[in-house]
Amino acid sequence: MDTAVTAKKKWWDGGYSPFNVSYGKLMMWYFLVSDAFTFGALLISYGTIRFSSTSWPDPNEVFRSFPGMGHANLPLVFVSLMTFILIMSSVTMVLAVHAGHMRDKKAVAKWLTWTVIGGACFLACQAWEWTHLYHEGAWWGRNPFHNVDGTLASTNFTNFFFTITGFHGLHVTSGVILNIIILANVLKGTYEERGHYEMVEKVGLYWHFVDLVWVFVFTCFYLL
Amino acid sequence: MEHTHTAEGHAHHDSSTKKIWRTFWILLAVTMVEVGLAFLHLETGFPSRVLLNAVFIGLTVVKAFYIVSEFMHLGSEIKNLIYTVMLPLLFFIWFIIAFLYEGNSWKNLNRDLKPGTPIEKVKAPAEGQHGHH
Numbered sequence: 351m352d353t354a355v356t357a358k359k360k361w362w363d364g365g366y367s368p369f370n371v372s373y374g375k376l377m378m379w380y381f382l383v384s385d386a387f388t389f390g391a392l393l394i395s396y397g398t399i400r401f402s403s404t405s406w407p408d409p410n411e412v413f414r415s416f417p418g419m420g421h422a423n424l425p426l427v428f429v430s431l432m433t434f435i436l437i438m439s440s441v442t443m444v445l446a447v448h449a450g451h452m453r454d455k456k457a458v459a460k461w462l463t464w465t466v467i468g469g470a471c472f473l474a475c476q477a478w479e480w481t482h483l484y485h486e487g488a489w490w491g492r493n494p495f496h497n498v499d500g501t502l503a504s505t506n507f508t509n510f511f512f513t514i515t516g517f518h519g520l521h522v523t524s525g526v527i528l529n530i531i532i533l534a535n536v537l538k539g540t541y542e543e544r545g546h547y548e549m550v551e552k553v554g555l556y557w558h559f560v561d562l563v564w565v566f567v568f569t570c571f572y573l574l
Numbered sequence: 575m576e577h578t579h580t581a582e583g584h585a586h587h588d589s590s591t592k593k594i595w596r597t598f599w600i601l602l603a604v605t606m607v608e609v610g611l612a613f614l615h616l617e618t619g620f621p622s623r624v625l626l627n628a629v630f631i632g633l634t635v636v637k638a639f640y641i642v643s644e645f646m647h648l649g650s651e652i653k654n655l656i657y658t659v660m661l662p663l664l665f666f667i668w669f670i671i672a673f674l675y676e677g678n679s680w681k682n683l684n685r686d687l688k689p690g691t692p693i694e695k696v697k698a699p700a701e702g703q704h705g706h707h
Contacts, residue, residue, distance in 0.1 A: 361652070361654055368654050369651070369652065369654050369655040369658065370651065370652045370654070370655065371651065371655060376655070379655065379658070379659055382659075383659055383662055383663070386663065387662075387665075390666055390669065394666075394669055394670060394673050394674075395673070397670070397673065397674055397677065398673040398674060398676060398677035399677065400677070401674050401677030401678045401680075401681065402676075402677035402678070402680040402681045402684070403681065404681060404684075404685065410612070410616060425612075425613075425616065426609050426612055426613070430605065430606075430609050433605055434602065434605070437598065437601050437602060437605070438598075440641070440645055441594060441595070441597075441598045441645075443645075444594045444644075444645050445591070445594060448590060448591065448594065554646075555646055558641055558642075558645040558646045559646070561641060561645070562638055562641045562642065562646075565634055565637045565638055565641065566634060566638070568634075569608075569630055569631065569634040573608060573612060573627075573630045574627055574630060574631075
Protein backbone atom coordinates (compact mmCIF):
# COMPACT_ATOMS: atom_id res chain seq x y z
CA MET A 351 0.00 0.00 0.00
CA ASP A 352 1.14 3.50 -0.76
CA THR A 353 2.35 5.05 2.42
CA ALA A 354 4.07 8.28 1.44
CA VAL A 355 1.01 10.47 1.34
CA THR A 356 1.67 14.05 0.45
CA ALA A 357 -0.84 16.77 1.13
CA LYS A 358 -1.27 17.43 -2.57
CA LYS A 359 -1.91 13.83 -3.56
CA LYS A 360 -4.92 13.72 -5.89
CA TRP A 361 -6.91 10.79 -4.54
CA TRP A 362 -9.51 10.70 -7.29
CA ASP A 363 -7.18 10.88 -10.30
CA GLY A 364 -6.90 7.14 -10.58
CA GLY A 365 -3.95 4.81 -10.40
CA TYR A 366 -4.55 3.82 -6.80
CA SER A 367 -7.37 3.23 -4.34
CA PRO A 368 -8.88 6.60 -3.36
CA PHE A 369 -9.47 5.04 0.06
CA ASN A 370 -5.87 3.91 0.51
CA VAL A 371 -7.04 0.40 1.42
CA SER A 372 -7.29 -2.80 -0.56
CA TYR A 373 -10.50 -3.78 -2.33
CA GLY A 374 -11.21 -6.53 0.18
CA LYS A 375 -10.90 -4.26 3.18
CA LEU A 376 -13.07 -1.59 1.58
CA MET A 377 -15.78 -4.16 0.84
CA MET A 378 -15.61 -5.37 4.44
CA TRP A 379 -16.22 -1.77 5.55
CA TYR A 380 -19.17 -1.46 3.18
CA PHE A 381 -20.62 -4.69 4.48
CA LEU A 382 -20.22 -3.51 8.06
CA VAL A 383 -21.97 -0.22 7.27
CA SER A 384 -24.91 -2.15 5.84
CA ASP A 385 -24.90 -4.52 8.81
CA ALA A 386 -24.90 -1.51 11.12
CA PHE A 387 -28.15 -0.44 9.48
CA THR A 388 -29.63 -3.89 9.99
CA PHE A 389 -28.83 -3.83 13.70
CA GLY A 390 -29.84 -0.17 13.86
CA ALA A 391 -33.24 -1.03 12.39
CA LEU A 392 -33.73 -3.81 14.93
CA LEU A 393 -32.72 -1.67 17.89
CA ILE A 394 -34.73 1.35 16.74
CA SER A 395 -37.87 -0.76 16.28
CA TYR A 396 -37.28 -2.09 19.78
CA GLY A 397 -37.05 1.51 21.00
CA THR A 398 -40.18 2.51 19.10
CA ILE A 399 -42.22 -0.31 20.63
CA ARG A 400 -40.83 0.49 24.06
CA PHE A 401 -41.77 4.15 23.68
CA SER A 402 -45.25 3.16 22.55
CA SER A 403 -45.81 1.01 25.64
CA THR A 404 -47.22 2.53 28.82
CA SER A 405 -44.92 0.33 30.92
CA TRP A 406 -42.08 -2.13 30.40
CA PRO A 407 -40.36 -4.88 32.45
CA ASP A 408 -37.40 -3.77 34.58
CA PRO A 409 -34.19 -5.31 33.18
CA ASN A 410 -32.71 -5.41 36.68
CA GLU A 411 -35.56 -7.71 37.70
CA VAL A 412 -35.28 -9.95 34.63
CA PHE A 413 -31.51 -10.29 34.30
CA ARG A 414 -30.42 -10.85 37.85
CA SER A 415 -29.11 -14.41 37.90
CA PHE A 416 -25.61 -15.79 37.84
CA PRO A 417 -24.65 -19.43 37.14
CA GLY A 418 -24.39 -21.40 40.34
CA MET A 419 -25.67 -18.58 42.54
CA GLY A 420 -29.23 -19.88 42.86
CA HIS A 421 -31.77 -17.16 43.55
CA ALA A 422 -29.29 -14.51 44.64
CA ASN A 423 -30.28 -11.09 43.32
CA LEU A 424 -27.34 -10.07 41.13
CA PRO A 425 -28.49 -7.67 38.44
CA LEU A 426 -25.99 -6.78 35.71
CA VAL A 427 -23.22 -9.00 37.08
CA PHE A 428 -23.47 -11.79 34.52
CA VAL A 429 -23.91 -9.48 31.54
CA SER A 430 -20.91 -7.44 32.71
CA LEU A 431 -18.88 -10.64 32.61
CA MET A 432 -20.11 -11.29 29.06
CA THR A 433 -19.16 -7.75 28.07
CA PHE A 434 -15.73 -8.19 29.58
CA ILE A 435 -15.20 -11.46 27.68
CA LEU A 436 -16.13 -9.85 24.37
CA ILE A 437 -13.94 -6.76 24.90
CA MET A 438 -11.09 -9.06 25.90
CA SER A 439 -11.48 -11.12 22.73
CA SER A 440 -11.46 -7.89 20.74
CA VAL A 441 -8.11 -7.05 22.33
CA THR A 442 -6.64 -10.44 21.46
CA MET A 443 -7.88 -9.91 17.90
CA VAL A 444 -6.08 -6.56 17.60
CA LEU A 445 -2.97 -8.23 18.95
CA ALA A 446 -3.32 -10.92 16.26
CA VAL A 447 -3.63 -8.24 13.56
CA HIS A 448 -0.64 -6.47 15.04
CA ALA A 449 1.40 -9.69 15.04
CA GLY A 450 0.39 -10.10 11.39
CA HIS A 451 1.95 -6.75 10.58
CA MET A 452 5.13 -8.03 12.19
CA ARG A 453 4.86 -11.23 10.10
CA ASP A 454 5.08 -13.18 13.33
CA LYS A 455 3.23 -16.39 12.48
CA LYS A 456 3.44 -17.94 15.92
CA ALA A 457 2.07 -14.84 17.64
CA VAL A 458 -0.79 -14.54 15.13
CA ALA A 459 -1.75 -18.16 15.79
CA LYS A 460 -1.55 -17.64 19.56
CA TRP A 461 -3.74 -14.51 19.65
CA LEU A 462 -6.24 -15.92 17.16
CA THR A 463 -6.59 -19.00 19.34
CA TRP A 464 -7.37 -16.77 22.33
CA THR A 465 -9.90 -14.87 20.22
CA VAL A 466 -11.66 -18.11 19.28
CA ILE A 467 -11.70 -19.14 22.95
CA GLY A 468 -13.13 -15.74 23.95
CA GLY A 469 -15.86 -15.98 21.34
CA ALA A 470 -16.73 -19.50 22.43
CA CYS A 471 -16.92 -18.37 26.09
CA PHE A 472 -19.26 -15.56 25.12
CA LEU A 473 -21.51 -17.97 23.24
CA ALA A 474 -21.49 -20.34 26.20
CA CYS A 475 -22.59 -17.46 28.46
CA GLN A 476 -25.37 -16.56 26.09
CA ALA A 477 -26.49 -20.18 25.86
CA TRP A 478 -26.68 -20.29 29.66
CA GLU A 479 -28.64 -17.04 29.83
CA TRP A 480 -31.12 -18.15 27.19
CA THR A 481 -31.59 -21.55 28.87
CA HIS A 482 -32.10 -19.89 32.22
CA LEU A 483 -34.69 -17.46 30.83
CA TYR A 484 -36.40 -20.30 28.97
CA HIS A 485 -36.80 -22.21 32.22
CA GLU A 486 -38.26 -19.12 33.81
CA GLY A 487 -40.94 -19.25 31.12
CA ALA A 488 -39.55 -16.64 28.72
CA TRP A 489 -39.39 -17.34 25.00
CA TRP A 490 -40.66 -15.89 21.75
CA GLY A 491 -44.37 -15.37 22.35
CA ARG A 492 -44.13 -15.97 26.10
CA ASN A 493 -43.31 -13.40 28.76
CA PRO A 494 -43.54 -14.29 32.44
CA PHE A 495 -42.19 -10.92 33.62
CA HIS A 496 -44.42 -8.10 34.80
CA ASN A 497 -44.10 -4.46 33.92
CA VAL A 498 -42.48 -2.01 36.31
CA ASP A 499 -45.91 -0.66 37.25
CA GLY A 500 -47.13 -4.20 38.09
CA THR A 501 -49.36 -4.65 35.04
CA LEU A 502 -49.18 -7.70 32.81
CA ALA A 503 -46.50 -7.25 30.15
CA SER A 504 -46.96 -8.04 26.47
CA THR A 505 -44.61 -10.43 24.70
CA ASN A 506 -42.85 -7.52 22.97
CA PHE A 507 -40.13 -7.57 25.59
CA THR A 508 -39.13 -11.22 25.13
CA ASN A 509 -39.66 -11.16 21.35
CA PHE A 510 -37.23 -8.29 20.92
CA PHE A 511 -34.79 -9.64 23.46
CA PHE A 512 -34.48 -13.07 21.86
CA THR A 513 -34.53 -11.74 18.31
CA ILE A 514 -31.84 -9.11 18.80
CA THR A 515 -29.52 -11.03 21.12
CA GLY A 516 -30.10 -14.05 18.87
CA PHE A 517 -29.14 -12.11 15.76
CA HIS A 518 -26.06 -10.83 17.55
CA GLY A 519 -25.26 -14.35 18.75
CA LEU A 520 -25.50 -15.53 15.16
CA HIS A 521 -22.92 -12.91 14.22
CA VAL A 522 -20.65 -14.08 17.03
CA THR A 523 -21.06 -17.67 15.83
CA SER A 524 -20.11 -16.84 12.24
CA GLY A 525 -17.26 -14.71 13.59
CA VAL A 526 -15.91 -17.66 15.56
CA ILE A 527 -16.19 -19.89 12.48
CA LEU A 528 -14.33 -17.31 10.37
CA ASN A 529 -11.67 -17.00 13.04
CA ILE A 530 -11.20 -20.77 13.06
CA ILE A 531 -10.84 -20.84 9.26
CA ILE A 532 -8.30 -18.01 9.39
CA LEU A 533 -6.43 -19.74 12.21
CA ALA A 534 -6.24 -22.94 10.14
CA ASN A 535 -4.86 -20.95 7.20
CA VAL A 536 -2.30 -19.27 9.43
CA LEU A 537 -1.12 -22.65 10.69
CA LYS A 538 -1.01 -24.01 7.14
CA GLY A 539 1.20 -21.08 6.19
CA THR A 540 -1.19 -19.70 3.56
CA TYR A 541 -0.57 -16.08 4.53
CA GLU A 542 3.14 -16.60 4.98
CA GLU A 543 3.20 -17.71 1.35
CA ARG A 544 1.00 -14.83 0.27
CA GLY A 545 3.42 -12.43 1.93
CA HIS A 546 0.90 -10.63 4.14
CA TYR A 547 -1.69 -11.28 6.83
CA GLU A 548 -4.37 -8.95 5.51
CA MET A 549 -7.04 -11.63 5.80
CA VAL A 550 -6.58 -11.47 9.58
CA GLU A 551 -7.29 -7.73 9.40
CA LYS A 552 -10.49 -8.20 7.40
CA VAL A 553 -11.88 -10.83 9.73
CA GLY A 554 -10.65 -8.66 12.59
CA LEU A 555 -12.81 -5.79 11.36
CA TYR A 556 -15.83 -8.08 11.41
CA TRP A 557 -14.98 -9.31 14.89
CA HIS A 558 -14.65 -5.79 16.29
CA PHE A 559 -17.97 -4.91 14.71
CA VAL A 560 -19.58 -7.76 16.64
CA ASP A 561 -18.10 -6.27 19.81
CA LEU A 562 -19.36 -2.83 18.78
CA VAL A 563 -22.91 -4.11 18.32
CA TRP A 564 -22.76 -5.75 21.73
CA VAL A 565 -21.92 -2.38 23.30
CA PHE A 566 -25.24 -1.08 21.96
CA VAL A 567 -27.21 -4.21 22.83
CA PHE A 568 -25.79 -4.04 26.35
CA THR A 569 -26.95 -0.44 26.75
CA CYS A 570 -30.37 -0.89 25.15
CA PHE A 571 -31.41 -4.09 26.92
CA TYR A 572 -29.59 -4.12 30.22
CA LEU A 573 -28.90 -0.52 31.20
CA LEU A 574 -31.77 1.60 29.87
CA MET B 575 -0.94 6.87 8.91
CA GLU B 576 -0.63 3.26 7.90
CA HIS B 577 2.78 2.03 8.93
CA THR B 578 5.19 0.17 6.73
CA HIS B 579 5.12 -3.55 7.29
CA THR B 580 8.76 -4.21 7.87
CA ALA B 581 10.54 -5.98 10.63
CA GLU B 582 12.57 -2.91 11.55
CA GLY B 583 9.79 -1.46 13.69
CA HIS B 584 10.37 -2.95 17.10
CA ALA B 585 10.06 0.37 18.88
CA HIS B 586 6.83 0.77 16.95
CA HIS B 587 5.76 -2.66 18.18
CA ASP B 588 5.88 -1.56 21.80
CA SER B 589 4.10 1.78 21.45
CA SER B 590 1.36 0.23 19.37
CA THR B 591 0.79 -2.63 21.83
CA LYS B 592 0.67 -0.07 24.60
CA LYS B 593 -2.05 1.81 22.73
CA ILE B 594 -4.11 -1.37 22.36
CA TRP B 595 -3.99 -2.02 26.09
CA ARG B 596 -4.75 1.61 26.86
CA THR B 597 -7.92 1.31 24.75
CA PHE B 598 -8.80 -1.90 26.57
CA TRP B 599 -8.52 -0.20 29.97
CA ILE B 600 -10.62 2.73 28.79
CA LEU B 601 -13.37 0.39 27.56
CA LEU B 602 -13.25 -1.61 30.76
CA ALA B 603 -13.31 1.50 32.94
CA VAL B 604 -16.26 3.01 31.08
CA THR B 605 -18.21 -0.25 31.40
CA MET B 606 -17.43 -0.39 35.12
CA VAL B 607 -18.60 3.21 35.56
CA GLU B 608 -21.85 2.31 33.80
CA VAL B 609 -22.46 -0.72 35.97
CA GLY B 610 -21.45 1.27 39.07
CA LEU B 611 -23.92 4.03 38.26
CA ALA B 612 -26.65 1.45 37.64
CA PHE B 613 -26.02 -0.03 41.12
CA LEU B 614 -25.90 3.42 42.68
CA HIS B 615 -29.30 4.12 41.16
CA LEU B 616 -30.69 0.80 42.42
CA GLU B 617 -29.49 1.49 45.96
CA THR B 618 -30.15 5.19 46.36
CA GLY B 619 -32.38 6.31 43.49
CA PHE B 620 -29.68 8.77 42.50
CA PRO B 621 -28.98 9.82 39.74
CA SER B 622 -32.49 10.19 38.39
CA ARG B 623 -33.60 7.83 35.63
CA VAL B 624 -33.51 10.52 32.93
CA LEU B 625 -30.04 11.74 33.86
CA LEU B 626 -28.81 8.15 34.17
CA ASN B 627 -30.10 7.21 30.71
CA ALA B 628 -28.45 10.28 29.17
CA VAL B 629 -25.14 9.29 30.81
CA PHE B 630 -25.50 5.68 29.60
CA ILE B 631 -26.10 6.78 26.02
CA GLY B 632 -23.18 9.23 26.15
CA LEU B 633 -20.82 6.56 27.52
CA THR B 634 -22.02 4.07 24.89
CA VAL B 635 -21.00 6.51 22.17
CA VAL B 636 -17.62 6.95 23.87
CA LYS B 637 -17.07 3.17 23.83
CA ALA B 638 -18.22 2.94 20.20
CA PHE B 639 -15.74 5.68 19.28
CA TYR B 640 -12.81 3.84 20.85
CA ILE B 641 -13.71 0.50 19.26
CA VAL B 642 -14.11 1.96 15.77
CA SER B 643 -11.23 4.40 15.96
CA GLU B 644 -8.62 2.25 17.71
CA PHE B 645 -9.55 -1.42 17.32
CA MET B 646 -10.94 -1.06 13.80
CA HIS B 647 -8.20 1.43 13.04
CA LEU B 648 -10.57 3.82 11.27
CA GLY B 649 -9.02 6.78 13.07
CA SER B 650 -5.76 6.09 11.21
CA GLU B 651 -7.29 5.71 7.74
CA ILE B 652 -7.49 8.58 5.27
CA LYS B 653 -10.40 11.01 5.29
CA ASN B 654 -12.02 9.53 2.16
CA LEU B 655 -12.62 6.24 3.93
CA ILE B 656 -13.62 7.83 7.23
CA TYR B 657 -16.29 9.95 5.52
CA THR B 658 -17.52 7.06 3.39
CA VAL B 659 -18.14 5.01 6.51
CA MET B 660 -19.31 7.72 8.90
CA LEU B 661 -21.52 10.02 6.82
CA PRO B 662 -24.23 7.42 6.02
CA LEU B 663 -24.48 6.74 9.75
CA LEU B 664 -25.72 10.29 10.26
CA PHE B 665 -29.09 8.97 9.05
CA PHE B 666 -29.37 7.31 12.43
CA ILE B 667 -29.85 10.67 14.11
CA TRP B 668 -33.01 11.21 12.11
CA PHE B 669 -34.16 7.57 12.38
CA ILE B 670 -33.90 7.61 16.14
CA ILE B 671 -35.69 10.93 16.62
CA ALA B 672 -38.45 10.14 14.11
CA PHE B 673 -39.20 6.61 15.28
CA LEU B 674 -39.09 7.27 19.01
CA TYR B 675 -41.32 10.34 18.52
CA GLU B 676 -43.71 8.15 16.56
CA GLY B 677 -43.73 5.49 19.25
CA ASN B 678 -44.44 8.03 21.94
CA SER B 679 -47.25 9.60 19.91
CA TRP B 680 -48.76 6.15 19.36
CA LYS B 681 -48.79 5.59 23.09
CA ASN B 682 -50.58 8.89 23.70
CA LEU B 683 -53.18 8.21 21.03
CA ASN B 684 -53.74 4.75 22.42
CA ARG B 685 -54.29 6.13 25.88
CA ASP B 686 -56.57 8.98 24.84
CA LEU B 687 -58.69 7.01 22.40
CA LYS B 688 -58.94 3.73 24.33
CA PRO B 689 -62.47 2.21 24.16
CA GLY B 690 -64.38 3.25 27.26
CA THR B 691 -62.48 6.50 27.75
CA PRO B 692 -65.06 9.20 28.44
CA ILE B 693 -65.46 11.22 25.27
CA GLU B 694 -65.39 14.51 27.23
CA LYS B 695 -61.91 13.73 28.35
CA VAL B 696 -60.77 13.68 24.74
CA LYS B 697 -62.69 16.82 23.90
CA ALA B 698 -61.48 18.80 26.89
CA PRO B 699 -58.09 19.93 25.56
CA ALA B 700 -59.66 20.99 22.25
CA GLU B 701 -62.12 23.21 24.10
CA GLY B 702 -59.37 24.59 26.23
CA GLN B 703 -57.61 25.85 23.17
CA HIS B 704 -60.55 27.99 22.15
CA GLY B 705 -60.20 29.71 25.43
CA HIS B 706 -62.63 31.22 27.85
CA HIS B 707 -66.33 30.79 28.56
